[in-house]
Amino acid sequence: MKKMLRLTGLLSAVALTAVGCSSGEHGPAEEGKIEGVVQWTMLDYGPMMKDWAEGMAEAFEAEHPGVDVQVTLPPSNSYQQLLTTQVRGDNAPDIAALPTAWVSAFADAGVLVDWTEVVDQEFLGRFEPTLLEGAKFDGALYSLPYLATSRALFWNQGAFAAAGESVAPATWDELIAQGTSIAEAGGADNGIAMQGTGVEAFSAWFPYVYWSNGGELADPDGRLAIDQEACIAGTTVLQRMVEEGVSQPNVTATDSGDMLSLFMSGEAAMTITGPWLIGMLESEAPDIDFAVAPLPKGTTSSTLNVQDAYVLFEGGNTAAAAEFARFLFDPEIADQFVEEQGMLPVLTEGFNAPRYQEGPLKAFVEMLPTGKFVPNDPNWLTLSDVGGRELQAMYTDGKTPEAVCAAIAVAAGS
Amino acid sequence: MGAIPVPAVAVGSRWRDGLTQLAGGGWRLYGYLLPTALLLVAVFAIPLVQTVWISFHAQKGLSPERVWVGLDNYRDLFIDATFWQIALQTIVWTVGVVGFTTVIAFIVASVMQVSFRGRAFFRVVLLLPWATSLALSAVVWRFAMSPYGLVNETISLFGFFDVSIAWLADIPQAGVALIFVGIWVSVPATAVMLAAAMRSVPRELYEAAELEGVGTIGKSLFVTLPLIRRVMLTVTLSNFVLVFNSFPIIYVMTGGGPVHKTDILATYLYRTGFSGSFDTGRASAIAVVIIAVLFVASIIYVRFFINRTKVA
16 A cells, blocks of 8 residues: 555656646756755654655655655654754754744744745745735745645534534534533533643634634734733633533643544534544544534634645755755645645645535635734744643633733733 | 672772772773763763753754853742742652552562462563553553543442543642552562562571561561662662653653643753743753752762662
């Protein structure tokens, strides 16, 4: 199977290479000599990644005999630490994948190459403008998104039916009321599965409730800022979910994997996450009768958009790495990749695929334009770290939303 | 092979003897030690010096720039209530795991000396936690301790307590759970070492005790324990250092949370240096404090416990 995958990748890439060469698509990066080692550090999305990445590397090497692409797929838990250590040790890879929320920290350290210096405008014009704009930091394009997601509410229609409910909640108040009634009726043990530990305990769950209550994470000058009124309204929603028993009892010990497991096992009637859960449910929990709905409203509608992107590190084999990136952004390769990962595309033409026009993915595509990205600010990771602990203090120690928001504002410097 | 007798000589005399040995070609002996010494310098001394050096600097985020701040990192650390809270948790964790491990391992090792049906199976089962990686054990226990996991299911079978205890969500239950897992992974190795020491106790002593009418517990307390005391103290010291620095169990099971309540200095160091603000200077200061505490505690322990114990 593995050999088959690699062979398929190789053959399709060779075929694409022939098409690409004949159509003269290559831009400035091709003008320099493409050779040498390209160290490629890639995010690991699952068991198929190794074969896919090695297949891509082999295909590119076949096209460029002087290039040796060395693939590294670090464990996701230590990915950020690995890159940080490599950068500090002046040993960064030539090209790496990372969430755009991390880009600002690397860009601020002056170790990234601006993509506009190595690829042409025609190439950049193929990207969905909203996503490309969301990848910018200080007006420069240090990261090139290769997949995107937004977040939506997954709800278990069977659990809802057990409580006589048939419609997804439209507001946070409705979510709490429905979650309570479902748990009481025995439709599921818990109304909603929440994440209370790990990176997204704050960086995803706080924006869900904060933005939908009218808050913005950056002031007009682009600096991190916390709107106290929206923060208090948002964190009160999270506090109520935990205190009123709508969520699972061990929120502070629940990471993203646990949260998904709770929904997939039917122990939680709802959760909020990205489109990857669709594939997981279809393959591992086909009995769960789920549907996808927009995030509940507070005073307004919003969701979190996230994208993963490629960055080029200064001092590396930039020409070859940029050419390799162009290879990965071939429409067929890019589309096949996002489909396999169950994500959303970044190239505008990718959205034309039928799977984005109907079915559960449609809700994510529709929410993408209303969604927001977390700020590209080097202090975001620090704020996220502090915010995560503050939310935990609210869940376990009864810290008030007012006190939590005051501490978050201090960490944000606002 | 018998032990080499060491004559009681004055310090100055030892130096003279050493120099005489070197002059007589004894330097070759030091040559044999050189590869090990070089390895220790490479993997221990150089990183240690580097860590101390970084602890005198401010280095945050991804910037490779370091700014000399002298003792500021240490001062900030010592006036931080969170640091002292975590230091206290580290002591509770270490004493809890090492203390219970020593007692349980002694009992288990004693049982291993007795012939009974299924002893070989018992030994294999005993070694399983030791043979499993710490991270894997922690992952398994993390699942088992979820509200709908094996632990609550088992408790509910016996009709005890609430069946949906959130073991890892808050203290004190998270602390208890972590110490339990710490003991679970520490007992096998400790028991095996104690069992080996117990086998060196002459059988005649047990027979003499039996003739005096001493029972099983009495033999363990008054024959076995004094004779394996030195091994037990050495194993305890080893466990103390390992548990004090133990990282995988806490990192995997609770990540030190919620709100630092289950952090120990080792996990706090990691979170300080490799998440949030990536404060390498402060993390290095924590590392230096850990090394200093372990060094001083080990010296005191060896001086007052191990060296004062007669050789069995």
